[in-house]
Amino acid sequence: MTLSPTSVRTPVATAFAALSPRGLPFRLTAFDGSSAGPVDAELTVHLANERGLSYVVTAPGDLGMARAYVAGDLEIHGVHPGDPYGLLEAVSGGFDANAPSPAALLRLVKQIGWTHLKPPPPPPQEHLPRWRRTLDGLRHTRNRDAVAIQRHYDVSNAFYERVLGPSMTYTCALYPTVDTTLEEAQTAKYDLVARKLGLRPGTRLLDVGCGWGGMVRHAAREYGVHVIGATLSAQQASWAQQAIEREGLGDLAEVRHSDYRDVPETGFDAISSIGLTEHIGLREYPAYFGFLHDRLRPGGRLLNHCITRPDNTVASTGAFIDRYVFPDGELTGSGHIISAMQDRGLEVRHEENLREHYSLTLAAWCRNLVTHWDECVADAGVGTARVWGMYMAGSRLAFERNKIQLHQVLASRSGEDGVSGFALRPDWAS
Numbered sequence: 001m002t003l004s005p006t007s008v009r010t011p012v013a014t015a016f017a018a019l020s021p022r023g024l025p026f027r028l029t030a031f032d033g034s035s036a037g038p039v040d041a042e043l044t045v046h047l048a049n050e051r052g053l054s055y056v057v058t059a060p061g062d063l064g065m066a067r068a069y070v071a072g073d074l075e076i077h078g079v080h081p082g083d084p085y086g087l088l089e090a091v092s093g094g095f096d097a098n099a100p101s102p103a104a105l106l107r108l109v110k111q112i113g114w115t116h117l118k119p120p121p122p123p124p125q126e127h128l129p130r131w132r133r134t135l136d137g138l139r140h141t142r143n144r145d146a147v148a149i150q151r152h153y154d155v156s157n158a159f160y161e162r163v164l165g166p167s168m169t170y171t172c173a174l175y176p177t178v179d180t181t182l183e184e185a186q187t188a189k190y191d192l193v194a195r196k197l198g199l200r201p202g203t204r205l206l207d208v209g210c211g212w213g214g215m216v217r218h219a220a221r222e223y224g225v226h227v228i229g230a231t232l233s234a235q236q237a238s239w240a241q242q243a244i245e246r247e248g249l250g251d252l253a254e255v256r257h258s259d260y261r262d263v264p265e266t267g268f269d270a271i272s273s274i275g276l277t278e279h280i281g282l283r284e285y286p287a288y289f290g291f292l293h294d295r296l297r298p299g300g301r302l303l304n305h306c307i308t309r310p311d312n313t314v315a316s317t318g319a320f321i322d323r324y325v326f327p328d329g330e331l332t333g334s335g336h337i338i339s340a341m342q343d344r345g346l347e348v349r350h351e352e353n354l355r356e357h358y359s360l361t362l363a364a365w366c367r368n369l370v371t372h373w374d375e376c377v378a379d380a381g382v383g384t385a386r387v388w389g390m391y392m393a394g395s396r397l398a399f400e401r402n403k404i405q406l407h408q409v410l411a412s413r414s415g416e417d418g419v420s421g422f423a424l425r426p427d428w429a430s
Contacts, residue, residue, distance in 0.1 A: 010111035011032060012030035012034050013028045013030045013037075013047075018108075019108065027041040028045050029047070031048055031052075031053075043086065048072070054118065054120050055067040055071070056074075058119035061319070062320045066319075070123045070126075070386050072383070080370045082389040084389055088394050123383055125383045126324060127323055128327075157235050157238075162375055168211070168243075169189075169190075169212070170211055170212075170275065172189065172307075172358040172406045173186045173357060173364075174188040174354065175188070193215060194223055196350070197303050198421070201225070202224065206228050207227060207274070208260035208272075209275060210229030212236050213243055215229070215274055217249060217253060220252035220253040221249060226252055227254070228255075228256065228263065229255040230259070231255065232258075237255050237256065260276070268300055269296075271292050271302045273292065274305040275305065278330070282336070285336075285337075289344040293344050293345050293413055299412065300412065301410065302341075302346060303409075304337065304341070304408070304411070305406070305407075307404055309405070310333065312335045317331060334409065346411040346413060348411045349412055349420070355406050358399045359397075359400045362392050362396035366389065366396070
């Protein structure tokens with residue numbers, strides 16, 4: 001879309017600054033030469049062209065700004081695109097980045113010109129199934145789940161290796177101290193899960209949503225466990241199976257390119273679900289926890305590890321996350337998860353919130369993205385790299401501010417006699 005600069009009636013930066021009565025926490029400049037905000041600000045946001053202006057106007061709030069940023073029409077100076085945490089922290093401190101009121105939006109459009117109400121095509125990184133609006137109730141079918149998972153996790157194994165590090169673990173780590181390295185923290189997380197599940201040599205473990213097989217390999221290597229992992233991502237399954245063979249664990253471990261619902265085996269001593277529940281969908285909780293319950297032997301244990309909300313209300317993940325990061329992802333509070341587990345006959349034995357650990361994990365991933373920025377751009381494209389930097393930095397801030405949390409919930413399928421096999425006090429802390 002090509003528009004003449006003369007179609008803008010009021011200086012662009014001036015018009016947008018008026019939307020923030022508390023003042024801009026950064027310097028704002030625009031393609032028409034206008035500027036607003038503190039002259040000596042450490043951060044500068046530059047709206048580079050009219051397409052970016054149309055993105056922001058036609059999708060007020062985080063979606064429009066995300067589109068402009070991913071497309072390269074909104075430039076940020078003063079922070080690295082692999083870790084824009086500083087900008088997000090400044091914005092959250094006093095600038096209202098939410099969608100403006102209808103009256104404020106009308107004033108903005110009158111100032112900049114009605115021609116900008118024609119929305120440009122979204123960047124190719126944006127994902128929105130065309131049937132979403134009419135068939136929303138059909139989320140989380142097997143085919144749709146497979147598409148959503150592949151959209152996020154099949155970016156590039158090389159990209160993830162650079163961002164996640166050698167562990168190839170894309171879930172919250174456990175930091176014994178703030179000085180613990182990312183790799184040490186991921187090993188600590190897997191070991192905590194193993195101890196909570198009471199893994200022993202010969203134990204049978206199912207790891208649903210196993211990713212690149214980090215828990216699968218840790219359980220087999222460190223505990224002599226017979227373990228099956230399942231993932232909907234073909235790239236993850238291929239990478240994980242190769243790692244299993246490389247480490248000589250083929251007699252104990254296997255990763256399948258499979259929906260977890262297609263695992264036919266039963267009678268497992270333990271099940272780990274690390275970072276899968278976010279993709280399941282709230283309506284599917286009864287079937288999900290029912291499936292896991294039925295795959296456990298009496299006395300078997302389940303560890304569910306997932307991102308949660310600080311309350312149990314139902315709310316959207318936000319347009320940016322839904323369209324650019326986790327299509328169809330849904331979050332709820334730990335209370336909802338615990339209730340759903342109990343309603344399917346699982347006895348909840350322990351839960352804990354590790355949200356501060358996830359903020360440290362995300363900070364480490366952002367550092368990796370910054371360090372390997374050029375290679376990541378070569379692997380996945382600059383737009384995708386920008387998406388990952390923005391969402392990881394934003395998620396870090398959300399965990400720090402208690403906007404989202406990370407809960408581990410440990411449960412068991414107790415036998416008819418009520419015997420659970422648990423120690424009188426938690427036996428995994430020692």
